[in-house]
Amino acid sequence: MFLMIVQSFIKLFVFLWAHARLLLTLLVCLTIMIGLLPVATLWLSKEMINEVAKIIQLQVGDYRYAFFLLSLQFLIAMATSVLLNIQQYLNGKLENVLELAAQSLVLQKVESVPLFYFDIPDFYNHLERVHLNVGTRFLSPFTILLEIVRASITIFSFLLFLLTVHWSLVILSLIAAIPVFFVQIRFGSINYWLRYGLTPLIRDIQYTSFLLKDRQSAKEIRLFGLGQMLLKRWSTSMTHQFTETLKVLRKQQATEVGLDGFTALLYFGTAGIIIWLIRTTSMQIGEFVAIGQAVQGTQGLTNQLSNQSAKIFGEILYINDFFNFIEYEHPEKDASDEGSALFPAPLQQGIFIKGLSFTYVNTTNPVLRDIHLHIRPGEKIAIVGENGSGKSTLVKCVMGLYPISQGDISFDGLSISQIKPDDLRKNMTVIFQDFIKYAYTLQENIGFGDAERINDLKWMQEIAATSGVDQIVSKLPDGYQTYLSRYLQEGTDLSGGQWQKIALARALFRNSDIVILDEPTAALDPMTELSVYQLVRNLTENKTTLFVSHRMAAAKMADRIIVMKDGQLVESGTHDELISLNKEYAQMYHAQAQWYATPVESR
Ligand SMILES: Nc1ncnc2c1ncn2[C@@H]1O[C@H](COP(=O)(O)OP(=O)(O)OP(=O)(O)O)[C@@H](O)[C@H]1O
Known part of the structure; x- marks a missing residue:
């Protein structure tokens, strides 16, 4: 004492x-x-x-x-x-x-x-x-x-x-x-x-x-x-x-x-x-x-x-x-010494996940178990699976948000633990399910995607045009300087779909080669969601994209679909391959197809 x-x-x-x-x-x-x-x-x-x-x-x-x-x-x-x-x-x-x-x-x-x-x-x-x-x-x-x-x-x-x-x-x-x-x-x-x-x-x-x-x-x-x-x-x-x-x-x-x-x-x-x-x-x-x-x-x-x-x-x-x-x-932070290598951009061989298992701190059950996956540069991967199967955890591990204790994730052979965290994140962009609706101006809401370029209005306008945000801007009283909430200033409130587009613009404002979407469209109706994914697909033509979705119709657009169950990767393939396999994915797909069909049939 x-x-x-x-x-x-x-x-x-x-x-x-x-x-x-x-x-x-x-x-x-x-x-x-x-x-x-x-x-x-x-x-x-x-x-x-x-x-x-x-x-x-x-x-x-x-x-x-x-x-x-x-x-x-x-x-x-x-x-x-x-x-x-x-x-x-x-x-x-x-x-x-x-x-x-x-x-x-x-x-x-x-x-x-x-x-x-x-x-x-x-x-x-x-x-x-x-x-x-x-x-x-x-x-x-x-x-x-x-x-x-x-x-x-x-x-x-x-x-x-x-x-x-x-x-x-x-x-x-x-x-x-x-x-x-x-x-x-x-x-x-x-x-x-x-x-x-x-x-x-x-x-x-x-x-x-x-x-x-x-x-x-x-x-x-x-x-x-x-x-x-x-x-x-x-x-x-x-x-x-x-x-x-x-x-x-x-x-x-x-x-x-x-x-x-x-x-x-x-x-x-x-x-x-x-x-x-x-x-x-x-x-x-x-x-x-x-x-x-x-x-x-x-x-x-x-x-x-x-x-x-x-x-x-x-x-x-x-x-x-x-x-x-x-x-x-x-103690876990001590174990994960931060790397100092630069991210190998642009990716030549892709992302390799080998034997990845993950348990959250202060818990005992592993949430990811022995995951093996190779994502090629430019590939679009959809991750599907029931609630709690570990989809978000997997993408968070790829983003380097949690230190990995078992297995490895590497980029062109360079382990995630060797890469400087800042540089890793600079080369990725993400929209989360619960993305932030900043009570600041529109310029800040988009510009936060790459704070160093926040005043690059030309780039912002380009992104706004491709993501559909330009239609929102035209209706705002102070254009990009309009506050998007009434919390701090007399501002404008937006709809869920409009916020969605702004979140997309924020993600794209960071011009990185890897795009991660962790079910950001959950709040949208299925048709709008599909159009957002279509837009994302067009906007991320040459980028490596990982997206988590519960909607099989959206997953269908991916080059490859992976299916998670109880923390394990249980299926991987194209839509057609997984349908003919007739297991988890096929079941989920048919269940949803039936669900969409019901109102039509009952008319
Ligand atoms: N921060 C955390 N700490 C402890 N456990 C967590 C944490 N986040 C998630 N989990 C647990 O990890 C498991 C997987 O969660 P995760 O969010 O990865 O699943 P998901 O497949 O993305 O689910 P959903 O489809 O519902 O979003 C769940 O059992 C959840 O309770």
Whole structure:
């Protein structure tokens, strides 16, 4: 634990130093100055009271000296205010700098992790814990530490002053801090673990609240009348979260009352000693007031110091959690070292899948089993099979989205593990079943297919013309600059078929030799789907195309059809070959042919 705290502190300071060394230095200097001001004030008020007492009691005394002290007091009060306000401003500035730096670290991490991390709920929980108010959380241990330094300087100077009066005052002032310190450490830790344990519940709450607020889900929630049920789920979880938090808060406040009693007792003891000192020594009124202030100040500050030291413990657990997230590497990622070779474009021999088996992370059953397949350059392959047979998983493996542990996929003999992931993806384009409908402009919706060419409007118009998007553009109020949703700006909503064409244009905007379509037409009616596949076929004349479909009529257009069943490749051939084989494919084809025929026959 101690090692963890030290390591986290070192990481925190390396991080702070890297991003804000000037601010950091300024804040440390300010803190030292602010820390010395109280003892100066104490000394001044002691001098002042003694001088005023002389004037009142003896009618002698130096008025000019009293005014001089008064002016100094005024200057110190002003200096304190100026320094404290500068400190607050610098803190605010530092918080912004840290928020930016730490949030970018989190987002960079999320952007760079392999896709399978998104299959691990713990990864989300961890992300949820670390991504909120990072700037404040990062600043907190540092400001607490500065507070500790400031309080220590003041306490030390007060203690020196008290030591000149009597050693017992020093002891009593310090004793007050011990129980506070341990109590605060205990609750710092309890609160951290409470937050840790509640993260899955908090994510559940946020998800339910997102569903209630989301435009996409608004329709279905109304249609199925889910609103009240979701609200109840949300409020039950919220109540549970509050109950747990309040339980700890109740205990903490009760303990604080006990601590306050203890501090009051100690102050009672100290007051006794001061009275005894007045009786036994020749003490002036200024000293008496200054001792009272110093004792009270030391006790208050030592309590504060204990509080802060304990609080820093809770905060450092967060910092540790943050760096654990940033540095987290799943063992499977270690096993799949990224390749550095360039993709062998254009393909001469094709894609080879040899003995490929695949199991998703944190699961036990293989989803793909011993797949062997050779895809020739320019070949159009349709992948068919029942739900859950592994079609999407197979194409995701070909895209390099998941590391392969058994078997291999190679491109012209170069194993996928040897190819640089970025370069592999540059040479492929894809439309997923659940492609993203970006709430940005049309230009961005198409241009995201190849972000480097996003401003190449000539190329975009060419693609729009071939994919049929030009007909959509002509009806949009701001052409390519029209927002395709009302989520961010006053934009235009499109139909499913129109979105489909835009997704197709996005995929084709990336002019790559391999095109993968993972059932992107599922939302379309069969006739539109067929016309989309026809279009794709024409647009991808010389490209290697892999497409997943449930519609046998679309599969028929492929050069070759492969049939998946329970993670295995069970049939492969042309439509005619598979029909004459009269097995899986033939059954599915006839079942669908029958399905299409029924309404016609019943007319
Ligand atoms: N991210 C994942 N983590 C764990 N299991 C998964 C994941 N994705 C898919 N699976 C499982 O892998 C199996 C194959 O899924 P896959 O999506 O490849 O099938 P599919 O043939 O494309 O299905 P469909 O036709 O319904 O789209 C299914 O049993 C599914 O539950």
